[in-house]
Amino acid sequence: MEIKKARGFNTVAVHGGELKIPEFGNVTTPVFENSTFVYPNYNQSAYLDHTSNLPYIYSRWGNPTLQALELKFAELENTKYALSFSSGMSAIVSTVLSICRKGDRILSISDLYGQTASFFERDAREIGIDSDFVSVENLNSGNFSANGYSMIYVESITNPTLKVSDIVKTAKIAGETDTPVVVDATFASPYNQKPLDLGASVSIHSGTKYLAGHSDIILGMMAAKEGFFQPIHEKRKVLGGTPDALQAFLAARGLKTLGLRMQKHNRNAMEIFKFLKQERKVRKVFYPGDPDSPFYSTAQKNLSGYGGMISFELHGGIEAARLFIKHLSIPSAAPSLGGVESLITLPVDTSHSSLLPEKRRSMGIEDGLVRFSTGIEDHEDLIADMQKALEALT
Ligand SMILES: Cc1ncc(COP(=O)(O)O)c(C=O)c1O
DSSP: OOOOOSOOHHHHHHHTTOOOOTTTTOSSOOOOOOSBOOSSOTTOOSOOBTTTTBOOOBTTTOOHHHHHHHHHHHHHTTSSEEEEESSHHHHHHHHHHHHOOTTOEEEEETTOOHHHHHIIIIIHHHTTOEEEEEOHHHHHTTOOOOTTOSEEEEESBOTTTOOBOOHHHHHHHHHTTTOOEEEEOTTTHHHHOOGGGGTOSEEEEETTTTTTOSSOOOOEEEEEOHHHHHHHHHHHHHHTOOOOHHHHHHHHHHHTTHHHHHHHHHHHHHHHHHHHHTOTTEEEEEOTTOTTSTTHHHHHHHOSSOOSEEEEEETTHHHHHHHHHHTOSSSEEOSOOOSSSOEEEOTTTTTTTTSOHHHHHHTTOOTTOEEEEOOSSOHHHHHHHHHHHHHTOO
16 A cells, blocks of 8 residues: 555644644644743743744744644645734735835736735835736736846736636746745635645735635735745734734634535536526626636646636626625625635625726626625525526516
């Protein structure tokens, strides 16, 4: 029998990083609600803060419950180095400011998550860090040069039109100038994509979504190659975006079922895609697993699953979309995603409401575009619910 070297995804998700204290025999990591720790501790314990290899001192710097989550996540991303944050935005800002200085330039994509775009276009600019943006299509065709940039920042699957960035190709081009590639892989999750294995230097997640998975906490996670870890940790210390121990505990509990949940999210979105694709009241479907999608071959190269997100337009535009949502009984109309419960939203009313209509249209976001985050309910029920809501449209 061949001996398996690396542990499987679900084994790591359950057992990775767990903090077991022999004196107590605890099976799961405890919640260390402590602001501070005895220091210097003359009876020094065997547990050292992985951010410093020193005993714990103060929870904004490091905390045992956070460490358990961070080590579990690091192993899921195939690295030793990971950190948790109080939000996805905190992970993004801490990472960018650890890599870029005044006078540096960032190359990014034009379909960024709204607040990330605001950070690049306004806040980073105010401190002398400028950004240029290319379309995902141009990024994927290799139609850019990394020369002169301190960082390339991409999202692996974009919101809400679900374009797939070619991380493999981007990292190859960036490698010619030693430019680090930072990937927001929130929509993919480490079950469907491990950006560091594809050549990225840092992988970032809004852990609020698939990682925690239950629509109950706000959290950020970052996994990195060795040289990037300490500078990002320094920024977390200074900017103060360290999560609370209870937040970290809930995230680690969610992570244990990430593999099981993602299998069901992947399956449900695929079944719903097949249903929507043949429905005559549906005008257009956006889904990375659609063989007719211009991003299909990139998805196959960069993802091991197509994820749980699907967007679509109905004939009848925004009025039809509003009526459709009103007639659904299973999904809640809410703007987040990645939880066990299905959520549905109109980006024009939520995530993209602050953009001018022309800007939205240039991004391929029609007013009637519907974004659906498939939960882990039975897909037969979700489809029956959608069918009923479609029948309500004239
Ligand atoms: C792709 C992406 N990145 C980052 C964020 C920000 O994460 P958070 O809300 O946890 O700060 C979001 C939030 O929706 C997101 O969708």
